[in-house]
Amino acid sequence: MDVNFLELDIATLRNNISIIRAYTQTKLCLPVKANAYGHDLQLVVKNTQNIVDFYATACASEALGVYEVSANKPILIFGVIEDCYLKELIDREIRISVHRFKDIDKIEHYAKQSAKKAKVHIFINTGMNMLGINCEHVADIVERVQASKYIDLEGVYSHLACADEKDNPYNQIQIEKFIEIHEFVKSVNSKIICHLANSYGCIGQADIGFDMVRPGILSYGFLPEFRVDEKLKAIQPVAKLVTQIVKLIKLDEMFEVGYSISYRGRKGEYIAILPVGYGDGFPRELGNKGVVYAQGESYPIVGRINMDALAISLGNNALDIKVGDQVELISNKPERKNSAKAVAKKLQTIEYDIITTLNQRIIRKET
Numbered sequence: 001m002d003v004n005f006l007e008l009d010i011a012t013l014r015n016n017i018s019i020i021r022a023y024t025q026t027k028l029c030l031p032v033k034a035n036a037y038g039h040d041l042q043l044v045v046k047n048t049q050n051i052v053d054f055y056a057t058a059c060a061s062e063a064l065g066v067y068e069v070s071a072n073k074p075i076l077i078f079g080v081i082e083d084c085y086l087k088e089l090i091d092r093e094i095r096i097s098v099h100r101f102k103d104i105d106k107i108e109h110y111a112k113q114s115a116k117k118a119k120v121h122i123f124i125n126t127g128m129n130m131l132g133i134n135c136e137h138v139a140d141i142v143e144r145v146q147a148s149k150y151i152d153l154e155g156v157y158s159h160l161a162c163a164d165e166k167d168n169p170y171n172q173i174q175i176e177k178f179i180e181i182h183e184f185v186k187s188v189n190s191k192i193i194c195h196l197a198n199s200y201g202c203i204g205q206a207d208i209g210f211d212m213v214r215p216g217i218l219s220y221g222f223l224p225e226f227r228v229d230e231k232l233k234a235i236q237p238v239a240k241l242v243t244q245i246v247k248l249i250k251l252d253e254m255f256e257v258g259y260s261i262s263y264r265g266r267k268g269e270y271i272a273i274l275p276v277g278y279g280d281g282f283p284r285e286l287g288n289k290g291v292v293y294a295q296g297e298s299y300p301i302v303g304r305i306n307m308d309a310l311a312i313s314l315g316n317n318a319l320d321i322k323v324g325d326q327v328e329l330i331s332n333k334p335e336r337k338n339s340a341k342a343v344a345k346k347l348q349t350i351e352y353d354i355i356t357t358l359n360q361r362i363i364r365k366e367t
Contacts, residue, residue: 029054031216038355040364060085086110111150121155155193163201241330258303270314279307
């Protein structure tokens with residue numbers, strides 16, 4: 001049934017971004033990869049164009065999706081790009097990341113076929129050790145790109161591996177490497193955009209805003225575990241997941257619920273059925289351990305979560321909850337037991353995982 005909604009509070013999203021901008025005092029690149037961290041790429045882009053400076057995606061197909069909504073805003077692709085996309089990206093002035101020396105040859109090849117120069121950002125590996133040019137090759141790669149008639153070096157960037165751990169000494173190692181890179185790059189061309197700080201880097205580490213920050217999960221309302229400045233505490237989660245009750249059962253006797261009869265109800269207990277399951281990306285692991293909210297009260301998920309449905313116990317249904325009533329599956333209130341952060345802790349994962357895995361069967365809508 002189409003009663004499962006991820007409701008996006010657009011005013012909260014915009015307020016979060018405004019808070020981050022005021023705090024960092026630099027350009028802001030909003031990552032919208034993975035369907036805007038599960039929130040909905042098109043809705044997020046449509047509602048933030050006038051308050052961000054850049055958008056960023058993981059891949060070409062995502063970038064083209066952003067372009068459909070916001071053709072005039074710079075778009076940066078973080079990932080390695082397939083050759084088949086390069087000509088189109090260059091034509092549309094979508095920014096391409098350089099991760100390897102051989103990327104330059106490929107970019108030049110397709111830029112020669114275009115009336116425009118390819119705009120690139122060089123990704124430097126300062127310690128994440130997954131993608132990018134190693135630090136010892138920075139001078140060579142910058143010189144190579146600067147010498148090209150077909151490429152415009154717009155930016156140089158890196159990524160912090162341990163930003164969620166404010167006091168991890170590895171952060172300082174990476175920062176010091178990037179400061180050296182920044183000084184060199186600016187000596188070559190002062191207009192090149194240097195950027196390092198991701199969400200928790202820009203609020204957990206001092207003076208690393210450089211020319212631009214990239215607050216992804218922070219913009220969507222998820223604060224880190226470490227203490228933050230009072231100015232940032234107004235940041236709130238943007239999304240909540242809701243559904244409605246489609247069936248209500250009053251048990252006349254002991255009654256087993258769901259696959260493998262892992263929950264046995266009691267006489268007089270009310271069981272409500274919700275049309276959402278792991279087929280929607282809702283975590284199956286919450287069977288017999290998760291909670292939801294209805295009419296402001298919490299109720300346990302009982303039995304195993306099916307592909308398309310789950311059951312909750314209303315106890316004696318003191319609030320007279322009925323079929324059609326709304327149920328909050330994931331809350332945008334951080335203090336609730338079913339907030340994304342609380343669910344993530346219960347499942348020993350991170351908030352990104354909880355929201356991003358909600359799939360397209362769940363309808364996104366603005367509120």
